[in-house]
Amino acid sequence: MALDAPDTTRHRTRLTLDGGALWQRLETLARVGAYDDPATGLVGVNRQSLTDEDAEGRRLLITWMTEAGLDVTIDEMGNIFGRREGADQDLAPVVAGSHIDSVGTAGAFDGCLGVLSALEVIRALDRDGVTTRRPVVVVAWTEEEGVRFGTDMLGSAVAAGRLSLEYAYGLTDAAGDRFVDELQRIGFQGHRPVRIEPPHAYVECHIEQGPVLLREGLAVGVVTGVQAISWQRVTLHGRAAHAGTTPTELRVDAGLAAAQITVHVRGMVDSGRYGQLRGTVGHISTSPGLPSVVPDRAEITVDLRNPDDAAMARAEEDLAAFLETLPKLQPGLAVEVQRMAKTHQVPFDPQIQDIITSAAAGLGFPTMKLMSGAGHDAQEMAAITPTAMIFVRGQYDGISHNPREYSTPEDCLAGLETLGQTMLELAS
Template sequence: MDAETTAPTAELSIDGDRLWADLMELATIGAYDDEATGLRGVDRQSLTDADRAGRQLLISWMAELALEVTIDEMGSVFGRREGTDPGLAPVLIGSHIDTVATAGAFDGCLGVLGGLAVLRAFDAIGLRTRRPIVVAAWTEEEGVRFGTDMLGSAVAAGRLSLDHAYGLTDAEGRSLGDELARIGFKGERPVRLDPPHAYVECHIEQGPVLAQEDRPIGIVTGVQSISWQKVTLHGRAAHAGTTPTELRVDAGLAAAQIVVEARRMVDSGAYGRLRATVGRIETSPGLPSVVPDRAEITVDLRNPDDEDMARAEADLAAFIDTLPGTQPGLRIETARMARTKAVPFSEAVQDTLEAAAKERGHDSMRIMSGAGHDAQEIAAIAPAAMVFVRGQHQGISHNPREYSSPEDCRAGIEVLASAVRELSA
């Protein structure tokens, strides 16, 4: 290896001011004033006009670094920095820039813009790596618009088909394939990804553990199993004042019973470390004086143990099947939205990240992710792991109060830079 390839890791310096400025500039795209918090939030859902503008800004920053930019058939954006041996499998740095409707500035964006910060640091010291390095921004990681999370990376890794993804629709019936074409990001690069040498992702924790432990960095051991389903309950509309309780078919009541049962299952302790959330409840006709004839809810189950998850799913399904017996005439439909098994990350890549944190002087701890991430999809085809950055305000995320300090953001990307240097040598 030549001298510039073996430049000391200590020479690597992340420009924290530029990283922070990039995060704040991207956050202006899709910005809105959030009445609940009094703060500026971000609404840049996948394949919207705001998402298109965010992608264009990202590509302009990739161009500044003279990266080779390609867009795959799912609209995921890749910026490639060539290595001294272009035939080798690259090190892939990835995350996403799409958001939920009530987002902050950091979720996903830190990992993508941090990847660019790593390449700037390499350029600043003339560091040429043997392996190519690719920074990826995956399409529709959040899953809030088209109902399936980690969508771009799931198709890239082969878990889902391109045709399935193209056929998914949003609440207004617009298909993902059509929306990709509308915003001009239906790319030509084949979506199936050749396995990279390794995949690394830096992300905010989105939880309180690192803050409680007073550590800026987490080395992620894996992602727990995630199950999403939509439950639609069909009852019978009736006047709230004149219809006796025993003669009602109340879809709202049935929805509430599912909410309570999900919490009872968690509290029972019978399903290990189960977490259950009913994040969406909608009733029709939605009037104070009318018994709901229809209710739609989403049920989010998470568990680090696949067997415990399977039992929880089966028992919740059995409970739902009993509800028509409590209200004759009630009809129930369930639809799977997403289902992923627990994913352990590569021990070798975890060790590389942990060594990088130690070398940089950052106190770290091993931690399992409670949220889904693109890394879990790419882990099916390549060694993968993640570095978490501490969040403030109890690690709140998917909310304008989401916040990681400039110092912690820089620390996470410093760890990423040292690990990428090691992996790409």
């Protein structure tokens, strides 16, 4: 019996996955872009896309991929791919991954868990001497968060063909810096064509970023799809005026209108009229922003999410109708709406969901099915290949986009093992 001979026909029952190595890499990556967060008293992560911190995180990831023997390529969007050949290299690969860019007040898990878990699965394949039939690819997508250039899932959306490379390259951040210039500046504009051939399947492991698994007492969950997401930027144009002297009826107060919209969005959510609508005004600013001057300009962002496309459409109609009433309340007010993002509800592939469910069950993890409240790169991949996601339980009510974001080492390992068995099954 030749112990070294690769098993090319079927996978081992159970990969020996190294939860400790995963945890160490999560910690190491979290030190890139670390900052002292005054709101929580914790160390948070600020590693926004195409910053120097992002570049440092990318270099670290590539080092780890190279150490794991992967063939690393970078595409025109800066998406990073690490490929391990299969027995039949002409077959479409199984792709797994997520992103390593972060919001400005992040924890260590969002995105990174998916990339580093996929990497750890490949290390386990090597360790256990498994040659899969199909190639296996780890991917880290560029600018998933959308906080810097205003469009989320940007790298995967261009790779899947929903958005054009020209569109992405022309996006600018708050300082006016163009995406393409920043991509070149940090040295991550690769040569690999960005439009990818449809892989055999795509799987993404991700912290839930919500409280459902915690409430249900489950370490992992099977994601059925991603809810519809709508991002709009609303700019109000009023008239600057003296705060002490201008009669109320002569004011065109852009800040007041911004506040009215913010309160209205919460009212839409609380009304219960739009199903499981979530509504967030994350950004409010006024100009000139002085105590004694009625604002002539205000800007807000409105983030709406809904697992039901029809309910989402009705919510958006409600908001649009409310915006139309504002100039009636304050004649002279101009309302400008800019669409930042709009995705419909994306259902994931039932077969891949079944494979994940079986894989978890085989490992002794009971699961539930749940919908994702957040957008993920998986929803872009779902347009071109069978796709699903594994959610890992978060602590503290599932808080995310916050330094308090946390999953236990045990739950991360549960996610890692489920991902490993799923990839093995898909690649066989």
